[in-house]
Amino acid sequence: MSYFTEIYHGVKTLLTGMRVTGRYFITSGKSAITQQYPDNRASLKMFDRFRGEVVMLHDENNEHSCTGCQKCELACPNGSIEIIWDRGVDPETGKKKKFIDKHIYHLGMCTQCGLCVQACPSNAIVWAQKFRKTRSTTEPS
Amino acid sequence: METATIAPPIKSEEYFINMGPQHPATHGVLRLLLTLDGEIIKKVEPDLGYIHRSIEKMCERNSYQQIIHLTDRLDYLSSHINNEAVCLAVEAALGVEVPERVKVVRTILDELIRISSHCLWWGVMGMDLGALTSYFYAFRDREMINDIFEETCGARLTMNYNVPGGLMHDIHPNFVARTREFLAHFKTKLPEYDRLLTDNVIFQKRTKGVGVLSRQDAIAFGASGPVGRASGYSCDVRVHHPYSALPKVTFKEALRTEGDSFARYQVRIQEMWESVAIIEQLIDAIPEGPHQVATDAVIKLPKGEFYQKVETARGELGVFIISTGTKNPYRLKFRSPGFSNLSLLNHIAVGGKIGDLVATMATLDLVIPDIDR
Numbered sequence: 001m002s003y004f005t006e007i008y009h010g011v012k013t014l015l016t017g018m019r020v021t022g023r024y025f026i027t028s029g030k031s032a033i034t035q036q037y038p039d040n041r042a043s044l045k046m047f048d049r050f051r052g053e054v055v056m057l058h059d060e061n062n063e064h065s066c067t068g069c070q071k072c073e074l075a076c077p078n079g080s081i082e083i084i085w086d087r088g089v090d091p092e093t094g095k096k097k098k099f100i101d102k103h104i105y106h107l108g109m110c111t112q113c114g115l116c117v118q119a120c121p122s123n124a125i126v127w128a129q130k131f132r133k134t135r136s137t138t139e140p141s
Numbered sequence: 142m143e144t145a146t147i148a149p150p151i152k153s154e155e156y157f158i159n160m161g162p163q164h165p166a167t168h169g170v171l172r173l174l175l176t177l178d179g180e181i182i183k184k185v186e187p188d189l190g191y192i193h194r195s196i197e198k199m200c201e202r203n204s205y206q207q208i209i210h211l212t213d214r215l216d217y218l219s220s221h222i223n224n225e226a227v228c229l230a231v232e233a234a235l236g237v238e239v240p241e242r243v244k245v246v247r248t249i250l251d252e253l254i255r256i257s258s259h260c261l262w263w264g265v266m267g268m269d270l271g272a273l274t275s276y277f278y279a280f281r282d283r284e285m286i287n288d289i290f291e292e293t294c295g296a297r298l299t300m301n302y303n304v305p306g307g308l309m310h311d312i313h314p315n316f317v318a319r320t321r322e323f324l325a326h327f328k329t330k331l332p333e334y335d336r337l338l339t340d341n342v343i344f345q346k347r348t349k350g351v352g353v354l355s356r357q358d359a360i361a362f363g364a365s366g367p368v369g370r371a372s373g374y375s376c377d378v379r380v381h382h383p384y385s386a387l388p389k390v391t392f393k394e395a396l397r398t399e400g401d402s403f404a405r406y407q408v409r410i411q412e413m414w415e416s417v418a419i420i421e422q423l424i425d426a427i428p429e430g431p432h433q434v435a436t437d438a439v440i441k442l443p444k445g446e447f448y449q450k451v452e453t454a455r456g457e458l459g460v461f462i463i464s465t466g467t468k469n470p471y472r473l474k475f476r477s478p479g480f481s482n483l484s485l486l487n488h489i490a491v492g493g494k495i496g497d498l499v500a501t502m503a504t505l506d507l508v509i510p511d512i513d514r
């Protein structure tokens with residue numbers, strides 16, 4: 001390629017590339033590609049299956065359906081779920097029964113793998129879509 | 142007239158410089174020890190271990206279901222494919238045949254994540270060579286894939302969607318429509334990638350003839366994926382050892398012979414087209430059926446050794462399990478593509494300039510957690 005053909009060719013490819021960016025510059029306007037995240041917090045909706053944090057569902061009487069079976073604790077790869085249980089006497093049958101004392105979920109260790117929710121036989125724990133786990137000091141809690 | 146004494150040549154000395162561990166062009170915590178003579182590279186020594194998490198060791202104390210979520214953290218841009226590698230190995234060892242639906246969905250998601258990985262690579266490749274625009278365009282398209290994953294799998298990168306015997310949930314009702322929408326969108330954008338970067342004269346000058354790897358060396362170093370294929374080494378696991386729904390589809394293996402950075406670039410661009418073609422063949426006819434076959438709650442593999450390889454976006458990932466018949470593997474080894482592809486860096490970078498090393502690194506497309514594990 002001669003010197004001048006090379007220059008001509010080079011300028012042409014640069015202009016082709018600039019046509020792409022130029023078109024976006026003119027046509028996309030304010031409808032930018034990114035989301036204006038902190039501003040759209042009120043309207044931002046995550047997908048239903050989004051794995052934010054594990055929560056235990058409570059009904060209107062503040063009761064949950066966890067039986068303390070410890071399956072989630074076993075399924076968890078990193079010990080993020082800790083179940084503290086106790087033996088007690090079932091008031092109806094009078095037999096000894098395992099009672100759940102505490103179901104502790106360590107959010108800081110959780111890798112959001114989803115194995116605990118899959119393992120729970122009584123659907124006591126589900127995924128919440130909350131991904132924002134901090135709060136600014138100026139916000140009400 | 143007096144004869145002028147000839148001045149002794151300027152004595153040049155080799156010197157040593159660190160590239161990384163916090164260098165934007167190494168894309169992660171990789172430290173390269175460069176020995177330089179002026180700007181010419183004399184030696185490149187990678188220093189690993191900055192992000193070592195002993196994943197292989199952790200696998201030994203985890204059950205087979207739990208291992209899968211650790212593989213998300215190898216090559217996090219091909220996480221779905223990594224998950225699949227373990228699942229396929231476990232399923233083969235148990236003799237479980239997964240339903241057709243699972244196979245097809247797995248392959249579609251594999252190719253989607255391959256496109257997403259190549260998109261990210263394309264964006265940062267441009268950025269490494271000084272073209273920031275490509276980054277934003279690539280991320281715009283990648284965002285659509287991430288949304289598909291988020292809706293169906295629940296996470297954008299570390300999806301942990303494969304389980305031994307199938308998938309964690311069935312696909313989301315919107316999955317097919319969203320994927321079709323993405324394909325239509327992406328097919329109009331890929332030619333734009335070419336106009337913006339591939340044809341660009343500066344880009345071509347910086348990548349053509351840079352970091353040349355011959356076919357023999359590619360084989361000798363165990364290169365795989367686009368790096369091997371750019372040197373004319375036909376090493377696509379999807380072609381030679383098809384798994385999941387791949388035997389049902391037809392596609393062309395992207396092959397080049399030049400072996401330079403530009404060839405590696407072209408292979409990846411072509412792979413995106415091929416991935417689009419694969420998804421198009423499958424997306425309209427996802428078979429009905431269950432999304433899982435039941436496996437035991439505690440999976441115990443029979444005694445023995447099991448190996449499964451898959452093609453991730455970076456090359457061949459192998460999973461080697463030694464089982465003694467218990468619920469944990471006795472030993473689990475990952476053959477990661479990034480490690481082998483990094484090993485040839487010294488070979489192809491010596492003699493080039495520092496600026497060329499950036500282009501070479503970018504086209505090797507290393508993901509550091511995959512190398513360190």
Ligand code: SF4
Nearest residue numbers: 076110111113114116
């Ligand atoms: S999501 Fe995974 S890591 Fe988190 S608590 Fe459940 S099982 Fe444990």
Ligand code: SF4
Nearest residue numbers: 066067069070072120
């Ligand atoms: S698996 Fe479900 S029912 Fe069992 S202890 Fe965990 S949360 Fe409770």
